Amino acid sequence: xxxxxxxxxxxxxxxxxxxxxxxxxxxxxxxxxxxxxxxxxxxxxxxxxxxxxxxxxxxxxxxxxxxxxxxxxxxxxxxxxxxxxxxxxxxxxxxxxxxxxxxxxxxxxxxx
Amino acid sequence: xxxxxxxxxxxxxxxxxxxxxxxxxxxxxxxxxxxxxxxxxxxxxxxxxxxxxxxxxxxxxxxxxxxxxxxxxxxxxxxxxxxxxxxxxxxxxxxxxxxxxxxxxxxxxxxxxxxxxxx
Numbered sequence: 445x446x447x448x449x450x451x452x453x454x455x456x457x458x459x460x461x462x463x464x465x466x467x468x469x470x471x472x473x474x475x476x477x478x479x480x481x482x483x484x485x486x487x488x489x490x491x492x493x494x495x496x497x498x499x500x501x502x503x504x505x506x507x508x509x510x511x512x513x514x515x516x517x518x519x520x521x522x523x524x525x526x527x528x529x530x531x532x533x534x535x536x537x538x539x540x541x542x543x544x545x546x547x548x549x550x551x552x553x554x555x556x
Numbered sequence: 557x558x559x560x561x562x563x564x565x566x567x568x569x570x571x572x573x574x575x576x577x578x579x580x581x582x583x584x585x586x587x588x589x590x591x592x593x594x595x596x597x598x599x600x601x602x603x604x605x606x607x608x609x610x611x612x613x614x615x616x617x618x619x620x621x622x623x624x625x626x627x628x629x630x631x632x633x634x635x636x637x638x639x640x641x642x643x644x645x646x647x648x649x650x651x652x653x654x655x656x657x658x659x660x661x662x663x664x665x666x667x668x669x670x671x672x673x674x675x
Contacts, residue, residue, distance in 0.1 A: 477664075486649050486666040487600070531599060544590070544651070544664055548599045 446470050448547035450532050455553045456522050464517045464550045466532030474542055478506050478517045479531040481549065487531055491517065519552075527554045558584045560652050562667035569640055569674055576636045577670045579650030585630035586652035590664070591623075594647040606633055630654075640674040647671050 447469045456462040468476070475494040479487035493499055493508035493515060505518040517530055532547040559582040569575050579589060588607050592600040604625050606612035612625035624636040633652075637644055649669040 479666075484647075484669075484671075486669045488666075489663065492663070543602060543605060545602065546592075546600045551597075 446534075446536065446545050448532055448534055448545060450530075450547045450550045452548065453551045453553070455555060456519075458522055458524060458554055458556050460522050461518065461520050462522060462552065464519075464530050464532075464552070466515045466517070466547060468513050468515070468532070468534045468547075470534045470536035470545060472537035473510060474535040474537060476506075476508055476515050477533040477535070477544065478504075478515075479533060479546075481529045481531055483529075490530075522554050524554050524556070527552060558582075558652075558654070558663075558665045560586075560650065560665045560667040562648075562650055562670050564670060565668060566671040567673070569672070571641055571674055572639055574636055574638045575640055575672060576634055577648055577650075577672075579633045579635070579652065579667050581631045581652045581654065581665070584652075584654040586633070586654045587630065588653045589627055589633040590651040590653070591625060591633075591635050592649045592651065594649060594669075600649060603635075637672065640672070642674045645672055645674045 450466045477492050478490040481487040491506035498507045503520045508515045529549040529551050531549045533544050535544050561580045563578045591603045594600045602615050603618045604612040604614045606625050606627040608627050608630050614620045627633040647669050650667045651664050653664045
């Protein structure tokens with residue numbers, strides 16, 4: 445089966461660092477994605493990991509351990525505009541297709 | 557970057573009517589398109605996957621006769637919600653994937669979503 449777990453909500457202070465964890469169990473694995481979604485809008489791509497290790501892109505970094513079925517998204521120098529939902533998604537192979545399956549999302553609230 | 561558009565962005569319809577939502581890839585050919593549904597404060601749930609020129613593959617629990625998907629060309633897919641009911645009210649998001657390399661994978665691009673309200 446497919447199972448992707450991430451915390452429901454997190455809060456953090458402006459300027460701080462926050463780490464959002466994601467664990468997964470999926471049929472096949474062909475990459476893990478992190479998306480940011482503001483309320484009422486479509487998700488926007490943040491990062492992609494297919495090999496173990498850390499991928500850094502500006503204030504955002506994402507880590508993957510395939511053996512542990514674990515990833516995290518690290519947000520540095522938090523800004524108020526970072527308040528959003530962060531979606532962990534795994535691309536797995538099922539029913540003849542590569543499919544992107546989403547976790548429930550983590551709602552991050554950044555406070556002054 | 558690649559752009560995916562959806563039309564309409566929002567629609568209100570009466571119970572029992574049908575609604576068609578269009579999804580277009582504007583600057584690339586989308587070999588595969590995905591339709592997701594998202595209820596308030598929940599994540600995206602994959603409804604179906606379609607490849608151009610073939611029948612869509614629906615996820616378990618999604619009624620294919622109620623949610624008709626047509627992927628007639630490499631730039632257009634449509635989702636028709638037939639005989640809509642209030643419980644079908646949701647945010648519908650399409651996503652397209654084509655022969656564009658991003659990093660080591662074919663990236664999936666999302667449309668802006670369509671908010672459907674059935675009264």
